Amino acid sequence: MRYFVTGGTGFIGAYLVRDLLQAGHEVTIFELAPQQEFLDEIVGAAGEASIVRGDVTDLAALLHAMKGAGAERVVHLASLLTDSSEENPLRAVRVNLEGTLHAFEAALAVGAQKVVWASSIAAFGRGPDELGGTVRNDDYHAPVNLYGASKAFLERCTATYRRDRGLDVVGLRFTIVYGYGKSFTVQRGSAVTHLEELIDKPALGQPGLVTNGDDVQDFSYVEDCARAIVLAAEAADTPSLALTVTGDDVRVGDVADMVRELLPDARIEVRSDAPMRIRAGYDREGTEREIGFRPAWTLREGLASTIGKLRARHGLPPI
Ligand SMILES: NC(=O)c1ccc[n+]([C@@H]2O[C@H](COP(=O)([O-])OP(=O)(O)OC[C@H]3O[C@@H](n4cnc5c(N)ncnc54)[C@H](O)[C@@H]3O)[C@@H](O)[C@H]2O)c1
Structure with a gap:
């Protein structure tokens, strides 16, 4: 085609x-x-x-x-x-x-x-x-x-x-x-900057800060x-x-914990003083019925892949 x-x-x-x-x-x-x-x-x-x-x-x-x-x-x-x-x-x-x-x-x-x-x-x-x-x-x-x-x-x-x-x-x-390459969209106007704080910065050994730790997002x-x-x-x-x-519905603070499991030295400060309007809880049944889609990647797998690619690009040892 x-x-x-x-x-x-x-x-x-x-x-x-x-x-x-x-x-x-x-x-x-x-x-x-x-x-x-x-x-x-x-x-x-x-x-x-x-x-x-x-x-x-x-x-x-x-x-x-x-x-x-x-x-x-x-x-x-x-x-x-x-x-x-x-x-x-x-x-x-x-x-x-x-x-x-x-x-x-x-x-x-x-x-x-x-x-x-x-x-x-x-x-x-x-x-x-x-x-x-x-x-x-x-x-x-x-x-x-x-x-x-x-x-x-x-x-x-x-x-x-x-x-x-x-x-x-x-x-x-x-x-x-989320995934490797997401951070390039920040300059193009992505409002989802907490992904960079949660994933990219810790992957590269930099401190991250998220202020919507109690949000549950997809x-x-x-x-x-x-x-x-x-x-x-x-x-x-x-x-x-x-x-x-859809993907996985997870509390942002719990995503930080998953990143810490993958990168024990990760420094991520999680606060909950600025929740976002982005939520989870989207029905996936219609998507599965009409196009046969179901997520194949768990969040843990997706995070490991993203962090691995980021570290490889910056010449850092694999996790
Ligand atoms: N990434 C997300 O979390 C997300 C979530 C919901 C919806 N979407 C939608 O998915 C699509 C792709 O998003 P993405 O995250 O890959 O964003 P992105 O900015 O990485 O990709 C969009 C691409 O479109 C190009 N583009 C912008 N204006 C253009 C124009 N006038 N003519 C030709 N090309 C132009 C940009 O150069 C860019 O490469 C978008 O429609 C976005 O609204 C993305």
Whole structure:
């Protein structure tokens, strides 16, 4: 199959591209700011993807690239993240809203069979405590920031493009995605900086500080997310507009304990004076039924892999 991946040298994208190449697919990446070194590091010997430098806000360029690639399946990951959306609302409208609709329009124009795009649990906004227990896959959206609002709007657009335009499109709502490479997204506006404090800094022998120790969050390993995208792209029928891709529900303070088990010298200060709005408790049944996804990595395994890769990159001995 010929895959076309926007944002394909980003954190999740690089792992996806590796898996696609490993499975023998042809991959074209459409990227505003290609991170060639990160991509090469993750992809390794799995193969080589073509990279087209471009901006999803430019419909003509996107369409031209998709046509040139002969795209059969489109994965749309390009997006502003939480903080960058708040900092630049106009750009968030252009990249997140128009950029995603450009991906839908271009996919229709080239006759792609399936589009998978990245939504987020930020579309729900509130946690199970406010939504009355488990957050159902089709629960109502009450986003609390522009990023979440953009993803919620795009889930409505998914319904319209299916119903009125006949596009086979589905969103995947990611939770808190962790793994090697996550820290690169901080400069791009990821609000999830406690992962760097919890994992990256201790892995490199630096002190970490988390202030939301009592939050229970859904931690999803990046390689599981990449696999979920492939499953969604291959699924014959995905009736839901979007599916939540879950990991392990764990208290942030307990994640710090797991890191300390892996790295006995780790220095992580855990406080609970600044809880976040990001929660756990997302229903996984629909995702399992529709695309057969269940996380394959436990949090402990994912942490060990992330810490191992970080230490290897910095020339530190393995754990
Ligand atoms: N990482 C998470 O925890 C998480 C959670 C929920 C949802 N998501 C969603 O998953 C997707 C991928 O996230 P990620 O963590 O890999 O982020 P990322 O920033 O690492 O990757 C996004 C990529 O898109 C590219 N990009 C940004 N604007 C672009 C534009 N205008 N045109 C072309 N390319 C552009 C960036 O250069 C980057 O490489 C995003 O849509 C994000 O909203 C991520």
